[in-house]
Amino acid sequence: MRPPRPHDDAQAQARPTLRTIADATGLSVSTVSRALRRDAHESPTAAIVHAAAERLGYLPDPVASSLRTRRSGVIGMVAHSLTDVVQAIIYQQVDKVALRGGFDVLVAATADDPETQRERVRLLLSRRVDGLIIADAHRDGAYADWIATLGVPYVLAMRNAPGHPAMLCDDYAGGRLVAEHLIEQGHRELALLTGPDYSAVSFDRAQGFRDVVREHGLEVPEHLTEYGGLHTESGQVGMERLLGRSRSFTAVFCCGNDFTAFGAVSALRAAGLVPGSDVAVVGFNDVAAAKALQLTTVSSPQAELGELAAAALLSAIETGTTPQSTTRAPELVVRASSSRPLAMMRGGSV
Amino acid sequence: MRPPRPHDDAQAQARPTLRTIADATGLSVSTVSRALRRDAHESPTAAIVHAAAERLGYLPDPVASSLRTRRSGVIGMVAHSLTDVVQAIIYQQVDKVALRGGFDVLVAATADDPETQRERVRLLLSRRVDGLIIADAHRDGAYADWIATLGVPYVLAMRNAPGHPAMLCDDYAGGRLVAEHLIEQGHRELALLTGPDYSAVSFDRAQGFRDVVREHGLEVPEHLTEYGGLHTESGQVGMERLLGRSRSFTAVFCCGNDFTAFGAVSALRAAGLVPGSDVAVVGFNDVAAAKALQLTTVSSPQAELGELAAAALLSAIETGTTPQSTTRAPELVVRASSSRPLAMMRGGSV
DNA sequence: TTGAAAGCGCTAACAG
């Protein structure tokens, strides 16, 4: 009735510990422990210990050391969904930077559900993560405020909440870029497919968009504004609703992301309209598919935000200081879906 | 010179442990430990202990319990990249199932690089993961064979390697479906954009495709075969190369995934050809964008594979048995990019 | 520098 230890056959020798090395070298466990944390060439003892460790195939046990040091060497990242490629890119960069710093990353997806957010963060905390990267913050701030009370270093990425350290894209500026571009292209009746209202990201983009429109003496009327969400499907539904109310608009800004723009394109086409010609379509983020599909969009520095967030968090963990918030500028990428008239507009089902 | 314990101000009371509860209830630590693992209503003691734990805000320390039990409650998933939405979907399902079973998931991305694969797996092992889900297996089997020697329960997902427990899509059948469809549509000159050759997935799809073509007395000649990889860019480059050699083919199967098909579409359009009309394009996986973009593709049960893999792994961890391999059938999804002639083919830049 | 000793929080023999 032994505990179910994995693979402890009779002959399977136990994994070497500090004890093993100590016995092999005739040193004490504490000396070995110390030596292992110096470089091999720093002292003769260190060299001996490192050699023995190498020879015995010693691997440190982070669990045991965690228990003692109260540091897990793990950071938590909470995202709304990793199937959103923007979040996946952020995660990837976080992982890269964390790995370099000797940390592992535990991710948790919350689907932007407040209850799930709390649950998953608590779970990460019980795993003793040394810090948190929050990529699913909500505009109302309740969530981020709660995070701040946890006593764990943290930093927001991509999504803003007022008063918290955050690595952000200037979404407001991004929205402005889109409006300026469309108006310059001669569009006067502009429609807006919004993202979720809990996200400061889409809120700010819409804000910037509307402001520029207003500055030009125009407006985005209520009936040309519709919820577009964050997914292809919701973008499609949003555009269908828009088309049900009006056919007079000549351009639409899908400020949630590029996927909603793809959905909008799909709905336009289904309605017999030619995207890019009858209706200009602009997305946000510049995901890989946007290029192939000739979607005008705004390129946001997601990868950089991920790196920045991770680097900031690691240094916050080291030094105990609060990270400095940073904002990066987005860039407009004009493609066929918003530049008319254009030869390449016609032709191609895809 | 204390260790840098996070947030241990004078007044910040220490986090409650079993000891705290033991003292509060007058019981011993071991009784508390046991009671906590029973349901509250199972015995009077259990009820008392649970109540006290609740009142004191006790949270179990998985690190400490790991050290003792030699089980971490964490499973590792190794993927080639989470920015590949197919892998992200698998991860998401794995996470869902694992969470339900009380496990956390540690992911590692390897970019399909053999050295990175080893490194990251070793890292997961040093974190004492209780099992591994391998979603980036290679066809040559060396990697999977190595995994098998580790003495940790594991299961492959999506990507096959001979002789290992795996949750798979019948990719060969998927390839056949595509060829049958295209030939039925009247295509005779078929091009093939392959995926990476280390992946059994794309290899099998290409195999199935070629077999059907051959059964119809046709063939996919060397000069109509080109590497398409797994990304939009590589798909685009592949199609450019194809077009540089021939303009006579009327259909192309991008067997790597849908993204390479988007890339191919882009290249076709840049060459003045109309995708879906001049050249039929078929992808693989049926990602969300494929629907909006009218791409014919093969729907593979990624989500299900993720669930199956996680469930199989958990039960392997529990019972010590080797998981049973499972294969699921793919499904052809015909859209505008391969059904000609078609009204909706014309028009639309996107 | 080094080693002895204590202990992180938990679980599991073992004996009552």
Place this chain on the structure above:
DNA sequence: CTGTTAGCGCTTTCAA
């Protein structure tokens, strides 16, 4: 069912 005891592998006082 309960408590006592021991110890997982590691780090870190403390004294030599």
